[in-house]
Amino acid sequence: MIQEIATTDIDISQLIDTLSVGAIILNRRLEIILWNSWMVQYSKIEKSQALGKVITDLFPELQTKRFSWKINAVFKLGHFSFFSQEHYKYLFYFPIKRAIQSGAEEMQQNCIVSPLKNKDRVVEFVSISVYDVTDQVDYQQQLIKAKKYMSC
């Protein structure tokens, strides 16, 4: 019989650190208990500096009513919440430097806040996944420009 990975002694964080997505886990006090390599790479904040810190202390720009509202909603309702690029552009300010610069100078992000439930189905933690959608947004804008140009 195949042994499920969770029951082996393989450290799952190896997988989490190879993802090309930002992964963060927060407890109810908004303290960071997981901060993957992707987040280290773009935020320039080491794991040792991030773990145990309150996320809004580390990123004061997140001290908004909307951020706490959404995180609160996930803890309370046990349902997902979203920060879409369309409305927020980004949640974490990560400047990007690319060889061919077009469009935004900050990484454009879609972020999903998900509930993490314990065995009693109580939301004990929330995770934030950060997706880099800068290229997508670039292409979309180029498309809009081309459409405008064609209709002229």
Added chain:
Amino acid sequence: MHNEERLELLQEMINIGFGRSSAAIAELLDVFITMRVPKICEFNLSGVGDYLVKQIGLSDKISLVRQMFRGDFLGETILVFPEQMCSQMSNIVLKMDKDSSSESKVMQEEVLIEISNIIIGACLGKIAELLNTTLSYNIPQVILKSCPIDHLSEQKIGNDNHILVINNTMSIEDKSVSLYLFIIINEESLSWLYQTLDRSLKSLSF
């Protein structure tokens, strides 16, 4: 089991979800909200337009928010907001927007999305939880903003799809407004849903 019984069971599940959510929504949005027992019915594609026109009236405008979900059953949800609902949003927006510099138009969209996200969570999230499965969701999107109701027919929906329509009347600060949630799923997902409902009903009966 008859379809009516299954829909009744779904309605009951959603009602449990709403019971838990309405107090939380009220607290989160800082407004007084109550939700009535939702009504649920199954439609084929052609019947939906007529149903909406009958319920809302042809003259009214609507906004649509779409969100995809996937798991043991998958599909998409479309929440239909009548214009009346959108105008009520402005109060809520003002309360939420104290620390934000973004345009109020963007904020209004954001609140539509937030409300639909909560309602979808209360409906689908609760159904999934009671059926012992989990769903994940894509970012919700406003696909139509204050458009005449006949624009709905321009939205393409695949032919093999079934539509569960959940009519939810909620009162926001004394004014009641009806929202319509479409759960669009294909044959395969619907039969999975119905089979699982049958099983769970069997396990409930003594």
